[in-house]
Amino acid sequence: ETGVTQTPRHLVMGMTNKKSLKCEQHLGHNAMYWYKQSAKKPLELMFVYNFKEQTENNSVPSRFSPECPNSSHLFLHLHTLQPEDSALYLCASSQDAQGVGLGKNIQYFGAGTRLSVL
Amino acid sequence: SQKIEQNSEALNIQEGKTATLTCNYTNYSPAYLQWYRQDPGRGPVFLLLIRENEKEKRKERLKVTFDTTLKQSLFHITASQPADSATYLCALSISSGSARQLTFGSGTQLTVLP
Numbered sequence: 001e002t003g004v005t006q007t008p009r010h011l012v013m014g015m016t017n018k019k020s021l022k023c024e025q026h027l028g029h030n031a032m033y034w035y036k037q038s039a040k041k042p043l044e045l046m047f048v049y050n051f052k053e054q055t056e057n058n059s060v061p062s063r064f065s066p067e068c069p070n071s072s073h074l075f076l077h078l079h080t081l082q083p084e085d086s087a088l089y090l091c092a093s094s095q096d097a098q099g100v101g102l103g104k105n106i107q108y109f110g111a112g113t114r115l116s117v118l
Numbered sequence: 119s120q121k122i123e124q125n126s127e128a129l130n131i132q133e134g135k136t137a138t139l140t141c142n143y144t145n146y147s148p149a150y151l152q153w154y155r156q157d158p159g160r161g162p163v164f165l166l167l168i169r170e171n172e173k174e175k176r177k178e179r180l181k182v183t184f185d186t187t188l189k190q191s192l193f194h195i196t197a198s199q200p201a202d203s204a205t206y207l208c209a210l211s212i213s214s215g216s217a218r219q220l221t222f223g224s225g226t227q228l229t230v231l232p
Contacts, residue, residue: 002163043207043222045219092161105152107220108164109162110161
């Protein structure tokens, strides 16, 4: 186990549904990340939270809404998604998103949520 | 434009041989580079990190080189085993705003044949 837990592992939703993905880390880290992984494409960074503050939003559509209530928990709220949003959504954590010290930017990933939008 | 390329989508080698995976990048000046392993249905797992001023790093059967002049990293697995079969991702650490980001390549799927 990596110390990062994602739920649910699989999710099927219609385009009009609202659902949430959950991520929890037990590593004492201060930074958490959401990535999208589509087939044959590199991981796409979506959001970065450092010490509960959002530091990056890589032009993600507003139908994806992140929430970070504390350094251990991260949510991704989904609403009115499109079929092209179907992908593996990965959560990761690291000691510190500013990562100045060596190793602080090493990321620990959860197993992901496989999302299918019908 | 900025680009990270991993040499091939898929690489097949015979058990016991050395696997060599390539990561090339353009228009980046990364402070360091990381390699991850990803198995089907799982998230990536960190393997090795190498800094821009390091030429080579080793960990057991793994070796990584980093040539900032060529803008290339090579990842070697010696005495490969079928259990090494997985997708291997390189990732560059770059500064973006107030945070460091990892930018990933699309990966090379390695299959070690018994």
